[in-house]
Amino acid sequence: MALVQFYHESRYLKGNQQVWIILPDLAKDKTPKEFYGSGKKYKVLWLLHGTFGDASDWVRKSNVELYAIERDLIVVMPSALNSNYSNWDGYMMGYSMFDYLIEELMPIVYGWFPASNKREDNFIAGLSMGARGCIKYAVNFPEKFAGAAALSQIPTNLSNMTEEDFQGDDPF
Numbered sequence: 001m002a003l004v005q006f007y008h009e010s011r012y013l014k015g016n017q018q019v020w021i022i023l024p025d026l027a028k029d030k031t032p033k034e035f036y037g038s039g040k041k042y043k044v045l046w047l048l049h050g051t052f053g054d055a056s057d058w059v060r061k062s063n064v065e066l067y068a069i070e071r072d073l074i075v076v077m078p079s080a081l082n083s084n085y086s087n088w089d090g091y092m093m094g095y096s097m098f099d100y101l102i103e104e105l106m107p108i109v110y111g112w113f114p115a116s117n118k119r120e121d122n123f124i125a126g127l128s129m130g131a132r133g134c135i136k137y138a139v140n141f142p143e144k145f146a147g148a149a150a151l152s153q154i155p156t157n158l159s160n161m162t163e164e165d166f167q168g169d170d171p172f
Contacts, residue, residue, distance in 0.1 A: 001025045001069045003059065005162075008108065010102035014093040019105065020055040022068045022075040023113065033163075041116035043073040044109065045123050046101070046137075048085060048130030048147075050152075055079040057127075074115050078105055085133025102141060127150035 002023040010017040024042055026035050047064065049057040055077045063130045068075045083097040110117045124145045126134035131153030137150035 002064050010100060010104060012096040012104050014095065018079040019056050020059060020077040021113065022065055024049030024072055041114055043121040044115045045073055045075045045076050045125060047077045048126030048133045049077065049080065050130050051082050074113060076109055084129055085136055098136065101137065119143055120146045123147045125151065127151045127155065
């Protein structure tokens with residue numbers, strides 16, 4: 001397993017953004033040339049943290065690394081402040097977390113890492129605030145994710161919600 005921590009200048013978040021990524025590591029039965037040059041694309045889990053958390057939460061407070069190794073997948077964990085994974089255009093110079101994941105982070109991950117961009121290879125999950133984000137992404141972009149897991153989200157009666165409640169610019 002390899003753990004990558006990187007920062008990049010985000011156009012959608014108007015500043016530096018922290019992302020942690022778990023990557024499959026060199027297999028014991030392969031040479032570096034065979035493994036890294038294989039062209040293999042891995043399944044991706046987009047893992048969203050909860051309120052008061054950041055990109056490091058899942059690695060520091062769970063066994064996600066072990067699970068990623070067992071399942072031979074990439075895990076992407078962005079930091080989202082306490083944004084509810086929403087677009088907050090009126091906050092500071094603008095903070096478009098909802099758009100960031102789809103429009104900026106996904107192209108970075110698919111372009112820089114051996115990550116599959118196929119729907120059937122992408123999954124999204126989140127805890128608490130991250131679960132709310134997970135639902136927003138799964139509902140708005142079903143063509144991007146094969147499955148979603150909302151963990152410990154506060155109870156919400158979805159039958160009373162309107163289409164606008166599921167959009168990224170609503171800070172619900």
